[in-house]
Amino acid sequence: MTRRPAHGDLIRTEILALLGSAGPLGRAEIAARLGVGAATVTEHTRRLIGEGFLRELTPRASGTGRPRVPLELVSDAAHVLGIRVAVDHLVGTVVRLDGQIVDEFRLAERVAAAPVRLLTEVVRHEIDARRDTTPIRGVGFAVPGMADPEAGVVRLSGIMNWHGLPLGAELSRELPVPVLVDNDLRASTTAELLFGMGREHDDFLVLGIGDGLGMGVVLERRVQRGADGSSGEFGHLPVDPEGPDCTCGNRGCLQALVGQAALLDRARRAGVRIAPEDGLPGLVAAAERGEREVLRLLSDAGALLGRCVAGVVNVLAVKAVKVIGESHVLWPYLGPSFTASAGAGVIEPLKDLSVTVSPWRDTEHARGAACLLLARSGALTRTLPH
Amino acid sequence: MTRRPAHGDLIRTEILALLGSAGPLGRAEIAARLGVGAATVTEHTRRLIGEGFLRELTPRASGTGRPRVPLELVSDAAHVLGIRVAVDHLVGTVVRLDGQIVDEFRLAERVAAAPVRLLTEVVRHEIDARRDTTPIRGVGFAVPGMADPEAGVVRLSGIMNWHGLPLGAELSRELPVPVLVDNDLRASTTAELLFGMGREHDDFLVLGIGDGLGMGVVLERRVQRGADGSSGEFGHLPVDPEGPDCTCGNRGCLQALVGQAALLDRARRAGVRIAPEDGLPGLVAAAERGEREVLRLLSDAGALLGRCVAGVVNVLAVKAVKVIGESHVLWPYLGPSFTASAGAGVIEPLKDLSVTVSPWRDTEHARGAACLLLARSGALTRTLPH
């Protein structure tokens, strides 16, 4: 019976994201596209203009009728910082209101042992360096593992060895700006909702293929979190009770069969020569060389992935899937069988399932982390530190 | 960007359902349990009392402080009719505000060919018969197949041979009360949300085991519908690409492996003697006799089901599953392996997944259909026909 707040400013956020991705629009068109009353748009835009987030352009007559007044997002009115925390490095991005990255950096630090101290240091440095230009209005952190964004707690991150770490609270104490923490894939899912798939779909899945396999779920334009923020553990979908042991303690998880490590392992055991130090690139290279075993392995993996995704698609009846993650470089080899198998496994009314893959860089989760802030535009207007 | 209405009166509905299942409560306690402001409860209860749906009981001092004024649901203030439409019969229930069934009937009619005429007739008769007692305020229909409750259209029901049948619109024209149409499992899921699992969980799954296999999904106290209301097709989860053909046209669907028909078929092929005319009871009898093959078959089926459910649980991070459907009579034989396998397939933080089975009768979907009305209490207060 816990009534979960829709963490306010939903329409504000939608207006900003719409103008950020679809360019200047008149108020009437904003209302139409968002399915919102015209009065609501007038009221919100008035305030957003006052806050400097929007700007009116000169009216342009469009044939007949009163000319619309296009509203433009002032993209640089606010910047937010997004940090992706990985096991052996950090990626940071400075992101504008329209979701575009204006700056990025990478640090080869292992933060697992003393996350609060190290992250505080990095963020403080970045905030200070930008004090004289567009100031940073908030920081988002994308972490691997199960993170509860409401509480700002990392419930369980095996790879970081964190258990119930109250990262949000501790960083909030140290930092002069709002702090949000979420799972890395959900962060990128949020970015998709605001600036990617969300432009065309209210319901979609985000399949994250990388070290692990994750699934972001968006239903009715809400990123689903599940109990304690532990949703999206697609990699631990049980596939084969007789399958190999998984890091999670169970057997035959999807990830233990077609995760990155599993693919490498199986390729090597099939006799493919991949040097220990170049994992994923080695696999790609082998595929590019046309090694039969690798191609078959990847094709089978794609088919299995497609079947599992089809299962989720059938249950939730979504019409679109976006594929992201560092293993996207394998997509030329996974994709065909994935698409075929997903199509074959999906019920008739969903046969036109759209599967999208787009270029992926390490910065994407960091951008997603920044988008956590943009998704709660209310956080952007808190008073800045003096 | 379609903004979906939360089909109003959400709090009204929650108040009625809470009082219907938890007995008389003071306003303060209602507010606390629903996580709603006290002012909101005052305002709503005032109106509900005015409408005759609630009644104040005599204040009872509870130790110290101002005595609470318990509010009681006037269960018989309104009745709704719920009709389950099955391929070879109809089940009707008259349901009170608290979700209890006050009357039920069963008709061995095949309505597939002329549904509007037959259903109109049945409902009109029932409304007329009750005109002098508590009048019927609305009718819900639970149909097999994909139904879009917003539009009231049955998109696709193979078993009824309906394609895009606008049942809601046509019945609305013929009937003097509000009409709602939904998929049968989602109807029962709605009943669970109001009066069952929903009392303890905001997020849960409803596994429907019967002729087909379905899955109702409740997230953040909302019954998910998916695109065009076609969510929940758990039975067509692709399990084995080499598996048997399924009625849906694909191969190796879960339902083709462990649906009722599949189980019967496999039992017979394993040499178990079950008369053609007693399907499910025959299977139960064989299991009760302790036939090895049947027990193993059912145990394997339970394990497979549990694994598939675990997959969905992992992705959505729900903490509870309710099992309903006519095959619940098999649960003594499916259940143990189901529970074990679901537990084994679920990630660590979800290991305490609660699996509940409760007695099931044919009337349940009909009750669910009635609950569709109760879930939109606004529909109950439309002016009655003269």
Place this chain on the structure above:
DNA sequence: CCCACTTTACTCGGGCCCGAATAAACCCGG
């Protein structure tokens, strides 16, 4: 018996969203 104290319930002002009515700003044709 009256006065703190506690708990419950209500009132009030404000925020947010909407639909309908109104105003604004243009086109064009006579």
Place this chain on the structure above:
DNA sequence: CCGGGTTTATTCGGGCCCGAGTAAAGTGGG
């Protein structure tokens, strides 16, 4: 150049929800 038509934007009143403050109705101690 003026009024009808059209599209855009704003205003206004109402519904719904909330938090904070206030009133109500009891208890128990001095």
